[in-house]
Amino acid sequence: xxxxxxNYAIEMTDITKIFPGVIANDHVHFQVAQGEIHALLGENGxxxxxxxxxxxxxxxxxxxxxxxxxxxxxxxxxxxxxALKIGMxxxxxxxxxxxxxxxxxVLGLESRNILGNLDVRKAEKRVQELxxxxxxxxxxxxxxxxxxxxxxxxxxxxxxxxxxADILIFDEPxxxxxxxxxxxxxxxxxxxxxxxxxxxxxxxKLKEIKAAADRCTVLRRGKYIGTVDVKDTTxxxxxxMMVGRSVSFKIDKQPPRIGEVVLQxxxxxxxxAKGVPAVRSLNLEVRSxxxxxxxxxxxxGQSELVSAIAGLLPVKSGRVLLKGKEITHSRIRDRIESxxxxxxxxxxxxxxxxxxxxxxxxxxxxxxxxxxxxxxGFLQFDAIREHALRLITEFDIRAGSGPATPAKSxxxxxxxxxxxxxxxDLSPELLIVAQPTRGLDVGAIEYIHxxxxxxxxxxxxxxxxxxxxDEVMNLCDRIAALSKGEVVGIVAAEQADERHIxxxxxxxxxxxxxxx
Amino acid sequence: xxxxxKATVTDRFLDFITQSEAMVxxxxxxxGFLVGTILVILVGxxxxxxxxxxxxxxxxxxxxxxxxxxxxxxxxxxxxxPLILCGLSVAFAGRTGLFNIGAEGQYxxxxxxxQFVAIFGPQIPFLHWILAIxxxxxxxALWGGIVGILKAKYSVSEVVATIMLNYxxxxxxxxxxxxxxxxxxxxxxxYPQTARLASPFLEQLTNGSRLNYGLYLALISILFFWIxxxxxxxxxxxxxTGLNKxxxxxxxxxxxxxxxxxxxxxGAFAGLAGAVxxxxxxNYGRVLGGLDGxxxxxxxxxxxxxxxxxxxxxxxxxxxxxxxxQPLMQxxxxxxxxxxxxxGLVVVFISLRxxxxxxxxxxxxxxxxxxxxxx
Numbered sequence: 001x002x003x004x005x006x007n008y009a010i011e012m013t014d015i016t017k018i019f020p021g022v023i024a025n026d027h028v029h030f031q032v033a034q035g036e037i038h039a040l041l042g043e044n045g046x047x048x049x050x051x052x053x054x055x056x057x058x059x060x061x062x063x064x065x066x067x068x069x070x071x072x073x074x075x076x077x078x079x080x081x082x083a084l085k086i087g088m089x090x091x092x093x094x095x096x097x098x099x100x101x102x103x104x105x106v107l108g109l110e111s112r113n114i115l116g117n118l119d120v121r122k123a124e125k126r127v128q129e130l131x132x133x134x135x136x137x138x139x140x141x142x143x144x145x146x147x148x149x150x151x152x153x154x155x156x157x158x159x160x161x162x163x164x165a166d167i168l169i170f171d172e173p174x175x176x177x178x179x180x181x182x183x184x185x186x187x188x189x190x191x192x193x194x195x196x197x198x199x200x201x202x203x204x205k206l207k208e209i210k211a212a213a214d215r216c217t218v219l220r221r222g223k224y225i226g227t228v229d230v231k232d233t234t235x236x237x238x239x240x241m242m243v244g245r246s247v248s249f250k251i252d253k254q255p256p257r258i259g260e261v262v263l264q265x266x267x268x269x270x271x272x273a274k275g276v277p278a279v280r281s282l283n284l285e286v287r288s289x290x291x292x293x294x295x296x297x298x299x300x301g302q303s304e305l306v307s308a309i310a311g312l313l314p315v316k317s318g319r320v321l322l323k324g325k326e327i328t329h330s331r332i333r334d335r336i337e338s339x340x341x342x343x344x345x346x347x348x349x350x351x352x353x354x355x356x357x358x359x360x361x362x363x364x365x366x367x368x369x370x371x372x373x374x375x376x377g378f379l380q381f382d383a384i385r386e387h388a389l390r391l392i393t394e395f396d397i398r399a400g401s402g403p404a405t406p407a408k409s410x411x412x413x414x415x416x417x418x419x420x421x422x423x424x425d426l427s428p429e430l431l432i433v434a435q436p437t438r439g440l441d442v443g444a445i446e447y448i449h450x451x452x453x454x455x456x457x458x459x460x461x462x463x464x465x466x467x468x469x470d471e472v473m474n475l476c477d478r479i480a481a482l483s484k485g486e487v488v489g490i491v492a493a494e495q496a497d498e499r500h501i502x503x504x505x506x507x508x509x510x511x512x513x514x515x516x
Numbered sequence: 517x518x519x520x521x522k523a524t525v526t527d528r529f530l531d532f533i534t535q536s537e538a539m540v541x542x543x544x545x546x547x548g549f550l551v552g553t554i555l556v557i558l559v560g561x562x563x564x565x566x567x568x569x570x571x572x573x574x575x576x577x578x579x580x581x582x583x584x585x586x587x588x589x590x591x592x593x594x595x596x597x598p599l600i601l602c603g604l605s606v607a608f609a610g611r612t613g614l615f616n617i618g619a620e621g622q623y624x625x626x627x628x629x630x631q632f633v634a635i636f637g638p639q640i641p642f643l644h645w646i647l648a649i650x651x652x653x654x655x656x657a658l659w660g661g662i663v664g665i666l667k668a669k670y671s672v673s674e675v676v677a678t679i680m681l682n683y684x685x686x687x688x689x690x691x692x693x694x695x696x697x698x699x700x701x702x703x704x705x706x707y708p709q710t711a712r713l714a715s716p717f718l719e720q721l722t723n724g725s726r727l728n729y730g731l732y733l734a735l736i737s738i739l740f741f742w743i744x745x746x747x748x749x750x751x752x753x754x755x756x757t758g759l760n761k762x763x764x765x766x767x768x769x770x771x772x773x774x775x776x777x778x779x780x781x782x783g784a785f786a787g788l789a790g791a792v793x794x795x796x797x798x799n800y801g802r803v804l805g806g807l808d809g810x811x812x813x814x815x816x817x818x819x820x821x822x823x824x825x826x827x828x829x830x831x832x833x834x835x836x837x838x839x840x841x842q843p844l845m846q847x848x849x850x851x852x853x854x855x856x857x858x859x860g861l862v863v864v865f866i867s868l869r870x871x872x873x874x875x876x877x878x879x880x881x882x883x884x885x886x887x888x889x890x891x
Binding site for chain 1: 764
């Protein structure tokens with residue numbers, strides 16, 4: 001075992017950070033050696049981002065000490081962090097879309113010539129040098145809007161390299177990337193390491209840790225669990241440290257019993273926010289008893305597709321049929337009544353009314369009919385309460401004050417369970433599930449996956465949209481790869497392999513894929 | 517030792533005042549009075565005059581002379597009625613996520629409609645004023661509903677639309693009322709007796725005050741608000757729309773219809789306020805020389821009442837009390853403007869709810885540090 005003792009780039013000791021009602025970091029230790037790739041692992045809400053935000057000067061810790069390169073420091077703002085040569089690549093890029101790569105990189109430290117004009121030449125040259133040195137393959141003159149997401153991430157990396165950072169923090173860097181891009185990123189990380197940079201990356205994906213990191217620190221519910229050498233630790237051991245118990249990754253399911261077509265989409269075109277088509281002539285079928293997964297990188301038309309089926313966005317052209325009945329332009333309420341259920345992508349925006357109590361949230365789609373309201377239009381509170389109690393028990397929703405718990409006071413996992421409970425309870429013929437497990441812990445994910453498979457086995461048609469390729473591959477019977485609003489290919493799950501789907505997600509039409 | 521004791525007393529006090537929104541409102545009102553009292557002292561007057569005026573309004577007792585006259589209570593209620601109704605108007609819109617600054621315009625619309633029916637309606641006891649009230653409800657609802665439609669269909673901000681419609685209502689009312697035969701530049705001929713809301717029973721009870729059937733109408737309105745918002749399907753969809761429009765739409769609620777309905781009901785409340793004033797406090801139609809201001813006061817009433825039915829009723833009574841105490845204060849050498857200052861202070865303090873929330877969060881954090889509350 002190597003010794004890292006003498007040369008720490010980052011030493012954070014006894015860090016405590018308290019937010020109202022939660023201890024985000026509870027006496028956490030975090031030590032990163034000079035020149036290593038160090039993964040920070042934990043479930044959502046484990047306190048990873050808080051810890052890194054403290055390191056980057058976005059929060060001040062309530063207690064604890066920070067040493068950078070052996071020297072005790074106080075980091076009060078991102079400017080302090082930059083001065084200490086710490087740079088951060090945020091999960092959501094902070095780039096100006098109609099600026100060039102170079103303009104984005106120099107933003108804030110523009111050097112000007114005598115005439116007061118931006119000295120682009122000089123900056124471009126430096127960007128090119130950095131790009132070549134680390135193998136980033138970025139053209140300094142491209143506009144941000146014309147380059148891929150993976151490339152944009154590399155611009156973010158260049159931005160901090162340009163500011164001479166030698167400690168680089170990556171916040172969930174792979175969340176927005178295709179599998180191929182993830183491989184490229186890992187290569188870049190190794191290259192940066194070879195040039196003597198120290199790298200910290202936040203993640204909850206074990207595979208990437210095995211592929212990239214030297215050591216790994218695990219946090220669970222704000223507490224420091226341990227730091228391990230990655231090469232001596234299996235994925236299962238890491239998962240156990242992260243969750244606190246042993247977990248299974250496989251989803252048990254029987255082969256599907258596929259029935260008639262429930263959802264049929266023909267040549268569907270939907271305009272996105274900017275008035276350009278986000279879904280282009282899309283064709284797709286979902287039959288009863290199967291789970292069809294949409295694999296794709298965020299922003300390739302998934303949200304628009306789901307919104308159009310649900311009636312939240314207007315359809316430009318094409319048709320949507322539910323059990324053979326056209327619903328292309330139907331009212332949302334009629335769609336719900338003809339058997340369309342949706343677990344929306346954004347549970348705070350669409351899924352729940354956060355200021356409503358949980359019992360009210362559980363009837364927002366069914367409050368009009370008995371037993372929840374009588375024929376005179378009065379709500380029946382006893383029935384509403386009983387319904388909530390039943391679902392709370394059946395779906396194991398943890399709500400502090402039972403049916404009267406305000407939705408906003410519940411944890412993300414329990415909020416999501418509430419949404420899923422409501423939708424499954426309506427027993428829709430077609431259940432659309434968008435990002436069902438985003439931001440949830442492993443226990444909740446297992447449970448939600450099991451319920452989705454149960455619905456399938458009851459003969460419902462299920463359309464699953466997820467940015468997590470693993471989730472799509474584990475859960476679905478057929479997988480449709482979506483790229484730029486088009487279905488590039490559809491494969492049966494048992495024949496699917498990650499490379500192949502990844503290539504399709506990047507827009508490459510593969511021979512193995514069969515069009516529907 | 518002493519320090520810990522002191523901390524627990526403060527803790528208990530903060531726990532007490534932050535336990536509910538209603539408690540916050542009460543504390544805020546007390547705070548308004550406290551500051552008002554200090555101001556009275558600062559200008560060199562005796563604040564006991566202020567409180568004796570208030571006592572007289574609330575109980576009818578004149579502490580200076582030791583006499584009792586129930587008329588003051590009646591006049592207090594008369595003053596409170598339009599405030600409560602306009603408060604309900606703003607509150608109803610508020611519960612639906614809308615800011616109705618136009619209660620004033622809807623009030624004027626209702627008032628004008630009621631005046632017309634009062635003058636031209638059939639002179640049949642009860643039926644006459646009931647028709648006038650209905651006309652005011654309908655016209656108020658239309659005036660509010662227009663804004664709802666504009667908002668729902670064309671995304672016109674209800675704030676801008678209602679403000680503009682206030683002026684339209686005001687000038688239209690003037691023009692139309694002056695066209696009534698026999699009207700001059702400030703009034704119409706006297707109404708027939710059948711149009712008046714006067715209730716001999718209530719008048720007798722309050723020693724000849726102007727207290728009228730409007731009292732019952734206001735009570736019905738409060739109950740209507742309470743039941744519709746809290747207990748019905750309609751209220752459920754309105755509240756859902758108000759709290760999260762996107763989620764309401766996703767759940768199949770017709771958000772546009774909700775907005776229009778809510779604005780219409782909101783307008784009807786304000787219209788009713790107009791009718792209660794026109795038929796209860798006056799026996800002739802007015803050509804308005806200025807805005808009465810009840811609609812604007814309604815914003816403050818709803819704010820202090822936290823947009824609930826009973827809260828709005830109570831805060832309407834509070835504002836009504838302050839307004840009807842004004843002349844009594846003046847006779848006691850208290851500048852009557854102090855009531856307006858107290859009202860203003862209450863509104864400012866209540867807007868500091870956000871500050872109270874910050875205080876609560878800070879306290880939770882302190883407690884978490886001490887290890888008292890975690891999770």
